[in-house]
Amino acid sequence: MEWAAEHEITAETAAALVGERFPELRGAPVEPLATGWDNTVFRVGGDWAFRFPRRKIAVPGVEREIATLAALAPGLPLPIPVPRYVGEPGGGFPWPFWGARLVPGREMAEVRPPDGRRAAIGAAVGRFLRVLHDPALVRTAGAGLPVDPLRRGDPAYRATPAAERLDRLAARGLWERDPAVDAFVGAARENAVPPAGEPVIVHGDLHVRHVLLGPGGAASGVIDWGDVCLADPAVDLSLAYAAFAGDDRAAFLDAYGPVPPDRERAARVLALFIAATLAEYAASEARPALLAESLAGIGRALAP
Known part of the structure; x- marks a missing residue:
C-alpha cells in the first residue's frame, strides 16, 4: 500500500534513540501517540512528542519542519509544534527525527x-x-x-x-x-x-x-x-x-x-x-x- 512503512519503529526503539541522543530524557516513559502515512509519533516523558519518519519520501518534510516551525510559531494564534530536540541518523535509524513540546488535544x-x-x-x-x-x-x-x-x-x-x-x-x-x-x-x-x-x-x-x-x-x-x-x-x-x-x-x-x-x-x-x-x-x-x-x-x- 502507498502508506506502508519502509522503516517501522517501536516504542522500545524510539526510547533507545531518544535516550542515546538526549541524556536528560533517558529512561523517560515512551508510548505510541499517532501514526500517519509518513511519520510515527511517540509521547516521551509525558510532555514531549517525538516524530520519526516511516518513509524516505518524508525526510525532506521533516527537514523543513526543523528549519521552519520555530520561525512560524511566535506569531500564530494557535499552537504548533516547535522542534526542541533534533536527532541525527544513526543507531540503526536512517533518518533525522525531532521532538517538540506536546501540543495537547x-x-x-x-x-x-x-x-x-x-x-x-x-x-x-x-x-x-x-x-x-x-x-x-x-x-x-x-x-x-x-x-x-x-x-x-x-x-x-x-x-x-x-x-x-x-x-x-x-x-x-x-x-x-x-x-x-x-x-x-x-x-x-x-x-x-x-x-x-x-x-x-x-x-x-x-x-x-x-x-x-x-x-x-x-x-x-x-x-x-x-x-x-x-x-x-x-x-x-x-x-x-x-x-x-x-x-x-x-x-x-x-x-x-x-x-x-x-x-x-x-x-x-x-x-x-x-x-x-x-x-x-x-x-x-x-x-x-x-x-x-x-x-x-x-x-x-x-x-x-
Missing part, C-alpha cells in the same frame, strides 16, 4: 463535532490561516521553502487523482456516486486554471487529522507540518470545504476574509481529493471514525 477527525456546531472551530482556524497566509511572513520565515511541490494548488492537476480515488471508493461500495461531484471534477479537469496571485506560506496538508481540539471542543493546535511550502492559499482553504458547511463555513470565511472564485474552485477540488484519500486510507486501516468524517467531507465539499 485530539484530532478533529476523532472528536467529530456535529455539523452545525463547528462555527467556533471554523472561526479559530480561519483566523489562524489569515495570519499564516500573510505575505509578509514569506520574508521572515519562507526562506528555502519549495513552491507547491505536489501541485496541490493546481485544480486541473488534482482533479484526475481525485476522480480516481472517488472511483475506487465507489467500486468498494464505500461512497455512492454523486452526479454533481462527477460533473464538478470533470469540469475542473478540462478547464480549471490555478488561482492567480503570489504564493504564501501554507501548511500544505491541512485536514481533519491535523487540527486538534481541546477538552471543551475548541481548536487547540495545528500539527503535522511535513508539507509546509509556498503555494496558493487554496491549498489550506480546502479545509473550509471538507470540514465545514453552512454557518460553520461562513464563520471560517468571515474570520479568514474574501476568497475569490478561482481560489474557491481550487480549494473545493483539493477538498474532494483529500477527503477521498483519507476515506481510502481509513477503510484500509480500519479507522471507522476517520472513514465517517472523510466521507462526510466529500459531501461537504460542494455544499453551499
